[in-house]
Each structure stands twice: as C-alpha cells, then as structure tokens.
Amino acid sequence: MSLKRNLLLAGVILAGSAGLAQADMSATTATDIEVRSGPGAEFPTVGVATRGSEATLDGCIEGSRWCRVDVNGMRGWVYAQYLSVEQNGASVVVQDHRDDLGVPTVTYEQTDPLKTGSVQAPQPGPNDQLLGSVDQNGNDVVAITPPEEIRTYIDDNPVDAVQLNGDVAVGAEVPQSVEVHRIPDYQYSYVEVNHQPVLVDPGTRRIVYVYR
Structure with a gap:
C-alpha cells in the first residue's frame, strides 16, 4: 500500500496490528452504496458502487460502521452493514460478524486541510431540513429490489x-x-x-x- 494512494484520500490510513498479518478480504456490496473519500457522511462522494459489486475489504474502524474498500476502480469508505462476506458457504453481513470474520482494524487520521487543499463540508443551518441518519439501533433496513x-x-x-x-x-x-x-x-x-x-x-x- 503506497503513501501516494493514501494521500489521495486526504488522510493517512494506519493498519491495526490485528490486520497486518492478514490478507485483504473479498466482499460483495449488498445494495447500491455511495463510496466516500473518508469515514463519514461529511466526506465527498467518490462514486456509487452498484449492488453485487466485488470489493476488496482492507478493514474497518474499531467501534465504527465505516470500512475501507477497493471497488469498481474506486478506493474509499462504505458502511459495514452494506457489505457481505462468504463464511462457511453462506453470505454474512460484515457489520454483524466482524469478530467472527477477523476483519482487520484500520484507523483514519485526517491531514491538515490547508496542506492537502481539501475543503471542509458546509454545515447545515438551524432551519434546514435533514435526512435522518441511517438506522443504527438494531432495526436493520433491508434494501429491496423493486420491479x-x-x-x-x-x-x-x-x-x-x-x-x-x-x-x-x-x-x-x-x-x-x-x-x-x-x-x-x-x-x-x-x-x-x-x-x-x-x-x-x-x-x-x-x-x-x-x-x-
């Protein structure tokens, strides 16, 4: 993993010790998902990975649902609940089986925006309407395939x-x-x-x- 590729994400990624000895994992996207340049909805979107895309999973941030992947020529961050991995012949959701799967832990350290030229995302005003956050209370929302x-x-x-x-x-x-x-x-x-x-x-x- 080159430093140049990491800097393209306007940050430095550090692999946790648990993941250093482990090969990258193969995963599949469970729905159409936005790939972002950093682990958060405030980061710009790199692109959209369509449902069923094959991805390389580098690892996930401990205590967070964000994971770093290579998918469809894009490198960035996606939600763990929208990634699935084959385990014992069955497809399981990464978010629900991170410990069982031995998913490596990675960390994200954002570099100085003045040095990288990145622009901080604007904050919504007090009267702006907001979409609610993705449900994280155990009420998993299953993506559908409409006719x-x-x-x-x-x-x-x-x-x-x-x-x-x-x-x-x-x-x-x-x-x-x-x-x-x-x-x-x-x-x-x-x-x-x-x-x-x-x-x-x-x-x-x-x-x-x-x-x-």
Whole structure:
C-alpha cells in the first residue's frame, strides 16, 4: 500500500496490528452504496458502487460502521452493514460478524486541510431540513429490489423534488414534513430527494431503495 494512494484520500490510513498479518478480504456490496473519500457522511462522494459489486475489504474502524474498500476502480469508505462476506458457504453481513470474520482494524487520521487543499463540508443551518441518519439501533433496513414497472410508474407520475441535507442512502429517514406518495398495489411509497427518486417504507419513513 503506497503513501501516494493514501494521500489521495486526504488522510493517512494506519493498519491495526490485528490486520497486518492478514490478507485483504473479498466482499460483495449488498445494495447500491455511495463510496466516500473518508469515514463519514461529511466526506465527498467518490462514486456509487452498484449492488453485487466485488470489493476488496482492507478493514474497518474499531467501534465504527465505516470500512475501507477497493471497488469498481474506486478506493474509499462504505458502511459495514452494506457489505457481505462468504463464511462457511453462506453470505454474512460484515457489520454483524466482524469478530467472527477477523476483519482487520484500520484507523483514519485526517491531514491538515490547508496542506492537502481539501475543503471542509458546509454545515447545515438551524432551519434546514435533514435526512435522518441511517438506522443504527438494531432495526436493520433491508434494501429491496423493486420491479421494473415501479420505476415506470414513478417516471409517468413525477412529483416535486425536495431538497434535504444529508446522505441519500438506504436506511436514512425522510422527515415527517416531507410528503411521500403512494404507489398503487405496492407496499412502498416514493419521493424525489435532491433529484433522486427513492422508495420509502411509509411506516418507518426509512429509505429502502435509491434510484441512481
């Protein structure tokens, strides 16, 4: 692992001792996920890894859901609950089996932004509407695969887009003030957030699918 590649992430990555003797792990993305340049929603998005993409898992930050991966030519950070690894012939979620899988521990140390030229993400104002954080209370949100006719219905029945601060990702909660729109004969509703159509569980208001 070269220092040059690490600096491209505007930080220095240090592998924990538990992972030094271990080879990189192979993982698969469980849904479409945003790959970020650092371990946090405030970091810029490098790109989107589509569902089922093969990834190389370097390791995860201890006590955090963020893991560093190489996927589809991108190097960055993703949520551990959206990565799966083969274990004894079965696919298991990295977040739920980190100890069993022996996932290496990595740390992230951000370098001085004045030296790297990086720009700090703007903070939302007190009156800005926010997407709720991804559910971390054990209520795992399972990403769905909607039928093609659902996208056709959404395209044929456009709604006004809403602008919200936050990460448009599976598991994020849509504020109560935002109207979600029913789809006939379908259990999920839809809304357009930041010009991206998303499917929402009307009961929990959690996003279950993001159309890219």
